[in-house]
Amino acid sequence: MYEFVSGPLVWLAFIIFIGGSLYRIYKMLSDCKKENVVFPHMSLKHSLASLVHWVIPFNNQYMQKRPIFTIVSFAFHICLILTPVFLLAHLVLLDESWNISWFNIPDGIADWMTIVVIIGCIFFLYRRLTDPVVQNVTDGSDYLLLAITALPFITGFIAYHQLFAYKTILIIHILAGEIMLIAIPFTRLSHMLFFVFTRAYFGSEQGHVKNSKDW
Amino acid sequence: MKPTIVKREPVVDDALDQCEARLTEEEIEKVINEVIDKETGGRLWTYVNTCIHCGLCAEACHWYLSNDRDVSFAPVTKVKDTIWVMLEKKGKVDAAFIKRCSQIAHTECNLCRRCGMYCPFGIDIAYMLLVVRRICAKLGMVPLYLQDTVHSHAATMNQMWVKPDEWIDTLQWQEEEAQGYVPSARLPLEKEGAEIMYSVIGPEPKFLAQLLGNITVIMKVAGLDWTMPATAGWDNSNMAMYSGDFEIMARVERLHHETAQRLKVKKIVMGECGHAFRGAQYDGPTWMGWMKPPIPIVHAIEFYYDLIKSGRIKIAKKAEGPITSQYPCNVIRNAGLGSKLQYIMSAVCENFVDLIPNDRHAFCCNAGGGTINCGPPWKKLRVQSARLQSENFKRTGAHTIVTPCHNCHSGVEDIVDKYKLGMHVKFFSELLIEAMEIPEHLKPKEEEAE
Amino acid sequence: MSNIESWDWEIKEKMLAEPAKWKDQFEDVWEPYISPDGEKIASIVKIGEGEFNICVNGNTWEEPFEKMWYSRFSPDGRLTALISKDMEWTLAVDGVALEETYEYIWETKFSADGKTIAAIVRQESGYGILVNGKVWECPIKLESIASHVISSDGKTSAVIAQTVAVAEADVNAFTKGSWSVVVNGKPWKDNYVDVYGLAISNDGQRFAAEYRNSICEYGIVVDEKPWNEKFGCTWEPVFHPNKSDEITVPVRQGGQWLLATNGRIVWDKGFFSLLYQTYSPDGNNIAAAVAPQFAKWTVAVNGQPWSITFGECVQKPCFSPDGRKIAVIAKDSGKWLLVVDGTVLGKDYDNIWQPVFSPNGDKVICKVEKNGKYAVAVNGEIRGNDYEALWNPVVSPDGTKVMICGVEGGKYYRKVVLLSDI
Numbered sequence A: 001m002y003e004f005v006s007g008p009l010v011w012l013a014f015i016i017f018i019g020g021s022l023y024r025i026y027k028m029l030s031d032c033k034k035e036n037v038v039f040p041h042m043s044l045k046h047s048l049a050s051l052v053h054w055v056i057p058f059n060n061q062y063m064q065k066r067p068i069f070t071i072v073s074f075a076f077h078i079c080l081i082l083t084p085v086f087l088l089a090h091l092v093l094l095d096e097s098w099n100i101s102w103f104n105i106p107d108g109i110a111d112w113m114t115i116v117v118i119i120g121c122i123f124f125l126y127r128r129l130t131d132p133v134v135q136n137v138t139d140g141s142d143y144l145l146l147a148i149t150a151l152p153f154i155t156g157f158i159a160y161h162q163l164f165a166y167k168t169i170l171i172i173h174i175l176a177g178e179i180m181l182i183a184i185p186f187t188r189l190s191h192m193l194f195f196v197f198t199r200a201y202f203g204s205e206q207g208h209v210k211n212s213k214d215w
Numbered sequence B: 001m002k003p004t005i006v007k008r009e010p011v012v013d014d015a016l017d018q019c020e021a022r023l024t025e026e027e028i029e030k031v032i033n034e035v036i037d038k039e040t041g042g043r044l045w046t047y048v049n050t051c052i053h054c055g056l057c058a059e060a061c062h063w064y065l066s067n068d069r070d071v072s073f074a075p076v077t078k079v080k081d082t083i084w085v086m087l088e089k090k091g092k093v094d095a096a097f098i099k100r101c102s103q104i105a106h107t108e109c110n111l112c113r114r115c116g117m118y119c120p121f122g123i124d125i126a127y128m129l130l131v132v133r134r135i136c137a138k139l140g141m142v143p144l145y146l147q148d149t150v151h152s153h154a155a156t157m158n159q160m161w162v163k164p165d166e167w168i169d170t171l172q173w174q175e176e177e178a179q180g181y182v183p184s185a186r187l188p189l190e191k192e193g194a195e196i197m198y199s200v201i202g203p204e205p206k207f208l209a210q211l212l213g214n215i216t217v218i219m220k221v222a223g224l225d226w227t228m229p230a231t232a233g234w235d236n237s238n239m240a241m242y243s244g245d246f247e248i249m250a251r252v253e254r255l256h257h258e259t260a261q262r263l264k265v266k267k268i269v270m271g272e273c274g275h276a277f278r279g280a281q282y283d284g285p286t287w288m289g290w291m292k293p294p295i296p297i298v299h300a301i302e303f304y305y306d307l308i309k310s311g312r313i314k315i316a317k318k319a320e321g322p323i324t325s326q327y328p329c330n331v332i333r334n335a336g337l338g339s340k341l342q343y344i345m346s347a348v349c350e351n352f353v354d355l356i357p358n359d360r361h362a363f364c365c366n367a368g369g370g371t372i373n374c375g376p377p378w379k380k381l382r383v384q385s386a387r388l389q390s391e392n393f394k395r396t397g398a399h400t401i402v403t404p405c406h407n408c409h410s411g412v413e414d415i416v417d418k419y420k421l422g423m424h425v426k427f428f429s430e431l432l433i434e435a436m437e438i439p440e441h442l443k444p445k446e447e448e449a450e
Numbered sequence C: 001m002s003n004i005e006s007w008d009w010e011i012k013e014k015m016l017a018e019p020a021k022w023k024d025q026f027e028d029v030w031e032p033y034i035s036p037d038g039e040k041i042a043s044i045v046k047i048g049e050g051e052f053n054i055c056v057n058g059n060t061w062e063e064p065f066e067k068m069w070y071s072r073f074s075p076d077g078r079l080t081a082l083i084s085k086d087m088e089w090t091l092a093v094d095g096v097a098l099e100e101t102y103e104y105i106w107e108t109k110f111s112a113d114g115k116t117i118a119a120i121v122r123q124e125s126g127y128g129i130l131v132n133g134k135v136w137e138c139p140i141k142l143e144s145i146a147s148h149v150i151s152s153d154g155k156t157s158a159v160i161a162q163t164v165a166v167a168e169a170d171v172n173a174f175t176k177g178s179w180s181v182v183v184n185g186k187p188w189k190d191n192y193v194d195v196y197g198l199a200i201s202n203d204g205q206r207f208a209a210e211y212r213n214s215i216c217e218y219g220i221v222v223d224e225k226p227w228n229e230k231f232g233c234t235w236e237p238v239f240h241p242n243k244s245d246e247i248t249v250p251v252r253q254g255g256q257w258l259l260a261t262n263g264r265i266v267w268d269k270g271f272f273s274l275l276y277q278t279y280s281p282d283g284n285n286i287a288a289a290v291a292p293q294f295a296k297w298t299v300a301v302n303g304q305p306w307s308i309t310f311g312e313c314v315q316k317p318c319f320s321p322d323g324r325k326i327a328v329i330a331k332d333s334g335k336w337l338l339v340v341d342g343t344v345l346g347k348d349y350d351n352i353w354q355p356v357f358s359p360n361g362d363k364v365i366c367k368v369e370k371n372g373k374y375a376v377a378v379n380g381e382i383r384g385n386d387y388e389a390l391w392n393p394v395v396s397p398d399g400t401k402v403m404i405c406g407v408e409g410g411k412y413y414r415k416v417v418l419l420s421d422i
Helices: A002-006 A008-034 A044-055 A061-065 A067-086 A088-098 A107-130 A132-136 A140-161 A166-186 A188-209 B014-022 B025-039 B042-050 B056-060 B062-066 B075-088 B095-107 B114-118 B125-139 B144-156 B164-181 B203-207 B210-222 B246-262 B274-288 B300-309 B338-348 B376-384 B387-396 B406-418 B428-435 C019-025 C171-176
Strands: B196-199 B267-270 B297-299 B319-325 B349-352 B400-402 B424-426 C013-017 C041-048 C051-056 C067-073 C079-085 C088-093 C104-110 C117-123 C126-131 C144-150 C157-162 C179-183 C194-200 C207-214 C217-222 C247-253 C256-261 C273-279 C286-293 C296-301 C326-332 C335-340 C343-349 C364-370 C373-378 C381-387 C401-408 C411-418
Touching (some): A002 A166, A008 A166, A067 A088, A067 A107, A067 A140, A088 A107, A107 A132, A132 B075, A140 A188, A166 A188, B014 B095, B025 B095, B042 B075, B056 B062, B056 B114, B075 B095, B075 B125, B114 B125, B144 B246, B144 C144, B144 C171, B164 B203, B164 C117, B196 B210, B246 B267, B267 B300, B319 B387, B338 B428, B376 B406, B387 B406, C019 C041, C019 C411, C051 C079, C067 C104, C088 C104, C117 C144, C144 C194, C179 C207, C217 C247, C247 C273, C286 C326, C335 C364, C381 C401
Parallel strands (some): B196 B267, B267 B297, B319 B400
Antiparallel strands (some): C013 C411, C041 C051, C104 C117, C117 C126, C144 C157, C157 C179, C207 C217, C273 C286, C286 C296
16 A cells, blocks of 8 residues: 555646646646737736745735734645645655755754644634634635645644654655645645736836826 | 525615516527537536535625625626526526516626625636626616616616717816816817817716716816817727627627727726726727727726826815715725725825725625616615715724716715715716916906905 | 719819918918819918818818818819807808708718718717718608718718617616617617617618627628528628629637638638628629638638738738729838739838729729828839828729829929820
């Protein structure tokens, strides 16, 4: 079982993740092309300006008004991406299989980063359950996406600390990671892919077309 | 997803009720899918599928904030209750649903685009609600008074059923009025090759003709070569853009821009109106296939900024006391004229008290986006939902609110009235005409002035 | 322009008036107009409080009026103006006002020979058309007239009019139809929600217009009979120059613009935008301004777009007399350009007026503006001197000469130049 989920299934997950992502981006761009006005309205300068103001924390008025959300959200997203990519345990596997490796985060820090992701998930869950606006637009799919996001980190944390049934937890962890990868292109987790484009378009429309700013 | 709990006092709008009784589900399904397939594309799909349902847009919306954070007014809710359902059900919805869509999209959203600016992904929620309006319009589900205004645009090419002769007659009358201030003032009609074509919105000749007299004086004092058309095409406003009748929108804008081309002017200067700028600068030209209007259009704020900054108009006596200004969404947030508005306000006011928040972050007057044109049935909720901005006005302690936009002007008057602010509401040109210096040689001769 | 042959094509230069001096004579001098033959220049002038006159080559009409506007020369050289006396309005021709007065009068139009003068009037009984001093008789009260056309022989005039009174905000009455076409005082049988783009055939016999029946249902109605086909939108129809039973219209279907003749789609390509369809003089070819893509404008001839495109706009195409060449004014990057058969000719300008071709089509002549001065340009290059004011050059009937009328140094000149010299 371990061999299967850590071998062929990893391949499959990455193929679907990368292939699916490329397809979704291609499809989005070609659908936008059909709309005629989208590309003529775009400008690199204003796309970048918008991105700069929205990927740097507190670089726009809205984030300044919502410090807690901003801190949690940034910490969550940074840890969510960096932890799996720079985790020593992942890099060891990569090194064993393909003999490539890169900088790793010390395990102690990675452990805290995992906790940040889990706290982030709890924070978002709390908002979903208590904020009336969010509650009103939440359905099963939103909880499922949250679970898909949280599970690799929760299981990773348990596996790292070998709290119980290490082997089983490890298999669940790998499966959870694979599910998340597969889910990215085909669920609203695709905001990971589309964020850059939606920002770039709105930034262009506000800046290039409307001579204003979007931050 | 559970349905949104909506608590509203029932509003009777005959056009919506009649349409609800008439519409069939087949017709609805056909129109929804037609609009989604033929008139939208990657943008709508990406917006809907990127939205992570975080609800952050709510804090941007004055409807939500003014109504004690009633969830049903949050931008994301407005999308959830309209386009999400249409997409999910592939257009299989009933007439009552479409009626609610029109209420949401036409009467409870100003398309002010503040929420888009506050969405971390830059999802243009107002765009999605405009798609909803488009669907409603094609089905005939448009609030009565808004639809009537669109009919006026369609029949007369102006917003207020102004007939061609009434238009010219009014201009000639206002030319005489202007000559009371500056005897040599002229309102040149149909002057081919003038530098500027001045265009206005329907309510000016209909109700606010003195503004036409004012501009005649301002143009004379500034020594500008200008003209106004004596044909249809003089109205730059466009409620068809807001009902969702884009064909009429385009016809109106095409005529406006072709009139400028016919008169061979270098630029169009338009009066103080926000939505008209949006229609004439962006939405109309975009539908026509123009990246920008063939003859550039300049909004009054920018025009007055240039006149004051260049010294063509000098300020003799600044307006006294604290004065504040509304920031019209369509020329500030969505056209970047905020700092120019601050400049001209400071130039003509002794004490310009700025709003908080200001510039592109300022809140909508809640009359924009065609909501005020939905008329009396919808007024109560509209003005109630402007409470937030009424508090912002109150805090300035100003005696006058300047509104460089007709929709803002009417909307802010409603706010002042309902919240008993005791403030005056004026157009910028009304302040300017009082403050500007009229050179000696242009003044009426002594004996005439007496 | 009637009797163009009898105009003076011999005298090379005449100085006919000194409009600059008028400014000292009168309180205010309005923008000038010239007669088609270039022999007269006229401006409305203010002579006192509520007293206006018109100054033609330095002489004013005998009688001043309270108000005057819309001074226009008819093709046969008569000077008309809309005037008001005792708070009533009427038309004045060569200084003589009509006896009959109206509540209001506007939009003077002329037949090709200038013999017929028509304008829209408002009377107590409603709106109507004044033709050679007489208001047509119409069996119903017209609530408004949006626009009028007059046939080139002057025998027929037609209007888009509101034929049914609609109360304020009565959307139901409006959607039942309250607009129609009225020809020589006779209303068409049907009313429509809206009527636009009224066109009249060259022989003056037939009429076509766009109509709208509901929000996205447009069609074309020809002599009271609508085409069977319906469209998402339409623009104004045009008649074939010689065949009055052929009508061509841009129509919108499935989100793109197509060209339709008598209801049938005739161009195989659709466009993002399609405007100003124009027949060649023999009617065999059609050119139109098109945008194959958003913000890329060009001209399509019989459906085939030129390869060159312009970023801002393209105006109405114009055929050479032999129909072989097409000129158009285009705008790109803020500058106006003259384009002939897909090639930009000469320089860019701040303004270009509608061009005229020499008879054999090898020269395109137009009025241009650069840095606030006007000049005549041939194939896009300025020839001759600058003018303070200039009118469209006119080519003589034999095609050998050009009449250029303009104001230089405050003086109005009428010049006749050999085409070969410019």
